[in-house]
Amino acid sequence: MTIIDTPSPNFDERSLPITMIVLHYTGMQDAQSAIERLRDPEAKVSCHYLVAEDGTVLRMVDDDKRAWHAGRSHWRSVDDVNSASIGIEIVNPGHDWGYRPFPDEQIAAVIALVHDLKDRYAITRGNIVGHSDIAPARKRDPGELFPWGQLARLRLALPRPTRNLMDPMWTEAGFCLALERFGYDVTDRMAAIMAFQRRFRPELMDGEIDAECRMILLALLLPRPQGDD
8 A cells, every 4th residue: 555645734742542543534625625724734634644536545644643633522431532543534525515425446545544554553443433423413424425334344343233133122311321331422412323323324314213223232332252353
């Protein structure tokens, strides 16, 4: 995998070890606009890597530095997600500019990059997340068209459970407590439920807690065999 260095000045020092990968879409009209913004000192945003639609990978901030991609966010008791994560921006106009499927060449490059980072930093599949997972009240990216299932088949993300599902019959409060235990910030319950659906049941993102949502979440919370990261 060839990586082109395209430095951004927008970074500072980490205060936590790397334990996460956060995937974003750029959400701008084109790649050049996104690159310029991510390198603009006044914008105060950045990422470690950007993956273009043709599969080109840019490195914008060194891994050992804290890029500014997560904003106000939370995942699994970590509030300073920027300090604990590698941020990957995937070029796509997003929901505001004509959201569209991600090209095969782009996803192949994302897979190669995530695989390398996961192995290098011993990151578990449960900590490979989308921006909407860590900031459900603010963000929708990388969105319902992102092929999480493709990454999951390669053990680069958690799969959507499909077998031996049981309905725990949780109340709304019980479901949200379980969702928080899984990792989400549930301060905005509706946003957290929709973020969960966007990730694990994207064909229906209605914010309603139904039996399928309860069964999926329960299966995700059940212990996995040792070594199944």
